[in-house]
Amino acid sequence: MIDPPGLHPEPPTDLSDRDPLVLHLTVGTALFRLHARDKGPLFFGRTGSNRFDSPDGKYGVLYVGRDVHCCFIESFGQETGIRLITEAELERRHLAELELQRPLSLIDLSSSGGLARIGADSRLFSGSHAIAQRWSEALRNYPSKPDGILYPARHDPARSACAIFDCAPTVFKISGKGSLMEPQHIAALGAILDCYDFGLIP
Numbered sequence: 001m002i003d004p005p006g007l008h009p010e011p012p013t014d015l016s017d018r019d020p021l022v023l024h025l026t027v028g029t030a031l032f033r034l035h036a037r038d039k040g041p042l043f044f045g046r047t048g049s050n051r052f053d054s055p056d057g058k059y060g061v062l063y064v065g066r067d068v069h070c071c072f073i074e075s076f077g078q079e080t081g082i083r084l085i086t087e088a089e090l091e092r093r094h095l096a097e098l099e100l101q102r103p104l105s106l107i108d109l110s111s112s113g114g115l116a117r118i119g120a121d122s123r124l125f126s127g128s129h130a131i132a133q134r135w136s137e138a139l140r141n142y143p144s145k146p147d148g149i150l151y152p153a154r155h156d157p158a159r160s161a162c163a164i165f166d167c168a169p170t171v172f173k174i175s176g177k178g179s180l181m182e183p184q185h186i187a188a189l190g191a192i193l194d195c196y197d198f199g200l201i202p
Contacts, residue, residue, distance in 0.1 A: 008123035008131050011138035020118050020142070021108040023150050029100045031064040031162060031172075034071040034093045034180075041096035041174055044166050051129055052136040052149055052163035059140065061148075062164040064098060070159035071095070072180070072192050077155040084199045087181055095177040095185070102171055106150040107139050110160045125154055140165050156196075 012018070025031075035041045044060025045053060053061050065071040075093060076085055108114045115121055118139075124132055139149055148164035180189045193200060 005123060008121065008127045009119065010131065011135050012119045015118060015138055016143055018118050020139075021111055021114040022144070022146065023106045023108040023111075025100055025104040025106065027100055027103060029104075031066065031098045031100070032068050032071050033062075033064045033096045033098060034075045035096060037092055037094050037179070041094075041098065041176070042169055042172065044164075048133070049129075051125070051132045051154075052151075053129075053133055055130070055133040055137055058137075059166045061136070061166075064162050064164065065153070066150075066160045066162065068095065068180075068188060069192055069195060070153045070156065070161055073155045073159070073196055074153050074161060076198075077196065083197055084201055085193075086201050090181045090189075090200075091179045094179055097175040097177060098172040099175070100171065101173055104147040104164065104171070105144070106148045106162060106164075107142070107146050109149060109151045122152075122157075125151055125157075136163065 033041050035043065042062060044062045046057040046060050047053065048055070048057060050061065050063060063074075065074060076089065107118075109120065109124070115124070120135065124135060136149065139146065146165075147167060148162055150160055150162050153159040153161045177185070179185075192198075
Protein backbone atom coordinates (compact mmCIF):
# COMPACT_ATOMS: atom_id res chain seq x y z
CA MET A 1 0.00 0.00 0.00
CA ILE A 2 1.34 3.43 -0.94
CA ASP A 3 1.23 6.07 1.78
CA PRO A 4 -0.73 9.24 0.98
CA PRO A 5 1.38 12.25 0.04
CA GLY A 6 3.05 13.98 2.95
CA LEU A 7 5.63 16.72 3.00
CA HIS A 8 7.58 17.41 -0.15
CA PRO A 9 11.11 15.93 0.02
CA GLU A 10 14.11 18.12 0.71
CA PRO A 11 16.47 19.03 -2.16
CA PRO A 12 18.54 15.94 -3.09
CA THR A 13 22.17 15.91 -2.10
CA ASP A 14 23.13 15.24 -5.73
CA LEU A 15 21.14 18.17 -7.14
CA SER A 16 24.27 19.73 -8.63
CA ASP A 17 24.78 16.57 -10.73
CA ARG A 18 21.26 16.62 -12.16
CA ASP A 19 20.26 18.27 -15.44
CA PRO A 20 17.28 20.58 -14.88
CA LEU A 21 15.23 22.06 -17.68
CA VAL A 22 16.16 25.70 -18.23
CA LEU A 23 14.07 28.35 -19.96
CA HIS A 24 16.11 31.15 -21.52
CA LEU A 25 14.15 34.41 -21.68
CA THR A 26 15.52 36.71 -24.35
CA VAL A 27 15.99 40.47 -24.38
CA GLY A 28 12.65 42.12 -25.03
CA THR A 29 10.58 39.47 -23.25
CA ALA A 30 7.76 41.05 -21.27
CA LEU A 31 6.89 39.98 -17.74
CA PHE A 32 4.09 41.45 -15.66
CA ARG A 33 3.42 42.45 -12.08
CA LEU A 34 0.44 43.82 -10.16
CA HIS A 35 1.80 45.95 -7.35
CA ALA A 36 0.38 48.21 -4.64
CA ARG A 37 -0.49 51.57 -6.20
CA ASP A 38 1.59 53.50 -3.65
CA LYS A 39 4.70 51.32 -4.10
CA GLY A 40 7.09 50.69 -6.96
CA PRO A 41 6.77 47.66 -9.24
CA LEU A 42 10.11 46.13 -8.25
CA PHE A 43 10.23 44.42 -4.87
CA PHE A 44 12.86 41.79 -4.14
CA GLY A 45 11.35 40.54 -0.90
CA ARG A 46 13.34 39.09 1.97
CA THR A 47 10.42 38.65 4.37
CA GLY A 48 10.32 34.87 4.21
CA SER A 49 6.53 35.02 3.81
CA ASN A 50 6.41 33.91 0.16
CA ARG A 51 6.96 30.47 -1.31
CA PHE A 52 10.39 30.82 -2.91
CA ASP A 53 11.84 33.48 -0.61
CA SER A 54 15.33 32.99 0.78
CA PRO A 55 15.06 30.83 3.90
CA ASP A 56 17.37 33.16 5.82
CA GLY A 57 16.93 36.49 4.02
CA LYS A 58 20.31 36.35 2.24
CA TYR A 59 18.79 37.29 -1.11
CA GLY A 60 15.63 38.93 -2.37
CA VAL A 61 13.04 37.43 -4.69
CA LEU A 62 10.83 39.25 -7.22
CA TYR A 63 7.58 37.52 -8.17
CA VAL A 64 6.15 38.20 -11.64
CA GLY A 65 3.73 36.56 -14.06
CA ARG A 66 4.28 35.56 -17.67
CA ASP A 67 0.91 37.17 -18.45
CA VAL A 68 -1.74 39.37 -16.84
CA HIS A 69 -4.07 36.43 -16.13
CA CYS A 70 -1.37 34.97 -13.88
CA CYS A 71 -0.86 38.27 -12.07
CA PHE A 72 -4.59 38.64 -11.46
CA ILE A 73 -5.30 35.18 -10.07
CA GLU A 74 -2.15 35.10 -7.93
CA SER A 75 -3.00 38.53 -6.50
CA PHE A 76 -6.77 38.20 -6.07
CA GLY A 77 -7.38 34.45 -5.89
CA GLN A 78 -5.72 33.81 -2.54
CA GLU A 79 -9.02 33.22 -0.74
CA THR A 80 -10.09 30.07 -2.54
CA GLY A 81 -13.79 30.02 -3.32
CA ILE A 82 -14.19 33.80 -3.18
CA ARG A 83 -15.00 34.92 -6.72
CA LEU A 84 -16.06 38.51 -6.19
CA ILE A 85 -13.82 41.53 -6.51
CA THR A 86 -14.56 45.20 -5.99
CA GLU A 87 -13.60 48.08 -8.21
CA ALA A 88 -11.74 49.57 -5.22
CA GLU A 89 -9.59 46.43 -4.90
CA LEU A 90 -8.65 46.66 -8.56
CA GLU A 91 -7.85 50.36 -8.20
CA ARG A 92 -5.46 49.66 -5.31
CA ARG A 93 -3.10 47.73 -7.58
CA HIS A 94 -1.36 48.89 -10.73
CA LEU A 95 -0.08 46.78 -13.59
CA ALA A 96 3.54 47.08 -14.69
CA GLU A 97 5.20 45.58 -17.75
CA LEU A 98 8.82 44.59 -17.15
CA GLU A 99 10.71 44.27 -20.44
CA LEU A 100 13.97 42.37 -20.15
CA GLN A 101 17.13 44.30 -21.01
CA ARG A 102 19.32 41.22 -20.69
CA PRO A 103 18.58 37.49 -21.00
CA LEU A 104 17.43 35.55 -17.93
CA SER A 105 17.81 31.82 -17.37
CA LEU A 106 15.12 30.18 -15.23
CA ILE A 107 14.95 26.66 -13.84
CA ASP A 108 11.80 25.43 -15.62
CA LEU A 109 9.41 23.58 -13.32
CA SER A 110 6.38 24.20 -15.57
CA SER A 111 7.28 22.09 -18.59
CA SER A 112 6.92 18.32 -18.84
CA GLY A 113 9.89 16.66 -17.18
CA GLY A 114 10.97 19.73 -15.23
CA LEU A 115 10.02 18.44 -11.80
CA ALA A 116 11.07 14.80 -12.23
CA ARG A 117 14.55 15.76 -13.43
CA ILE A 118 15.38 17.36 -10.10
CA GLY A 119 13.48 14.98 -7.81
CA ALA A 120 10.55 17.29 -7.10
CA ASP A 121 6.77 17.11 -7.51
CA SER A 122 3.79 19.47 -7.46
CA ARG A 123 3.71 19.67 -3.65
CA LEU A 124 6.53 22.17 -4.12
CA PHE A 125 3.88 24.68 -5.29
CA SER A 126 1.18 23.93 -2.73
CA GLY A 127 2.82 22.58 0.41
CA SER A 128 5.25 23.81 3.03
CA HIS A 129 6.81 27.22 2.39
CA ALA A 130 9.82 26.27 4.52
CA ILE A 131 10.67 23.33 2.26
CA ALA A 132 10.04 25.37 -0.92
CA GLN A 133 12.40 28.05 0.39
CA ARG A 134 15.14 25.49 0.93
CA TRP A 135 14.61 24.39 -2.68
CA SER A 136 14.85 28.02 -3.74
CA GLU A 137 18.25 28.31 -2.09
CA ALA A 138 19.44 25.00 -3.54
CA LEU A 139 18.35 25.95 -7.07
CA ARG A 140 19.89 29.40 -6.74
CA ASN A 141 23.17 27.70 -5.85
CA TYR A 142 23.02 25.30 -8.82
CA PRO A 143 26.39 25.40 -10.67
CA SER A 144 24.97 27.30 -13.68
CA LYS A 145 23.77 30.11 -11.32
CA PRO A 146 20.24 30.53 -12.72
CA ASP A 147 18.43 33.84 -12.43
CA GLY A 148 15.31 32.31 -10.93
CA ILE A 149 12.56 29.70 -11.10
CA LEU A 150 9.66 29.30 -13.53
CA TYR A 151 6.74 27.50 -11.90
CA PRO A 152 2.98 26.90 -12.35
CA ALA A 153 0.75 29.46 -10.67
CA ARG A 154 -0.88 27.89 -7.63
CA HIS A 155 -4.40 29.04 -8.54
CA ASP A 156 -4.09 28.37 -12.27
CA PRO A 157 -1.39 25.82 -13.13
CA ALA A 158 -1.87 26.50 -16.85
CA ARG A 159 -0.25 29.92 -16.22
CA SER A 160 3.39 30.39 -15.29
CA ALA A 161 4.94 32.63 -12.67
CA CYS A 162 8.58 33.51 -12.10
CA ALA A 163 10.55 33.89 -8.88
CA ILE A 164 13.56 36.00 -9.88
CA PHE A 165 16.57 36.14 -7.59
CA ASP A 166 18.23 39.45 -6.71
CA CYS A 167 19.40 41.35 -9.78
CA ALA A 168 20.00 44.96 -10.78
CA PRO A 169 16.91 47.09 -11.49
CA THR A 170 18.46 47.91 -14.87
CA VAL A 171 17.61 44.36 -15.99
CA PHE A 172 14.07 45.66 -16.54
CA LYS A 173 12.58 48.46 -18.59
CA ILE A 174 9.46 49.30 -16.61
CA SER A 175 6.26 50.59 -18.17
CA GLY A 176 3.44 51.56 -15.83
CA LYS A 177 0.03 50.51 -17.16
CA GLY A 178 -2.26 51.86 -14.42
CA SER A 179 -5.04 49.86 -12.80
CA LEU A 180 -7.03 47.19 -14.59
CA MET A 181 -10.04 49.52 -14.27
CA GLU A 182 -8.58 51.95 -16.81
CA PRO A 183 -10.25 52.04 -20.25
CA GLN A 184 -7.33 50.46 -22.13
CA HIS A 185 -7.68 47.32 -19.99
CA ILE A 186 -11.45 46.84 -20.17
CA ALA A 187 -11.34 44.08 -22.80
CA ALA A 188 -8.51 42.24 -21.02
CA LEU A 189 -10.24 42.58 -17.65
CA GLY A 190 -13.46 41.20 -19.09
CA ALA A 191 -11.60 38.18 -20.46
CA ILE A 192 -9.91 37.59 -17.10
CA LEU A 193 -13.16 37.86 -15.12
CA ASP A 194 -14.85 35.45 -17.54
CA CYS A 195 -11.95 33.01 -17.36
CA TYR A 196 -12.09 32.77 -13.56
CA ASP A 197 -15.85 33.36 -13.24
CA PHE A 198 -15.26 36.41 -11.04
CA GLY A 199 -17.97 39.00 -10.44
CA LEU A 200 -17.06 42.70 -10.35
CA ILE A 201 -18.94 44.82 -7.83
CA PRO A 202 -18.80 48.61 -7.18
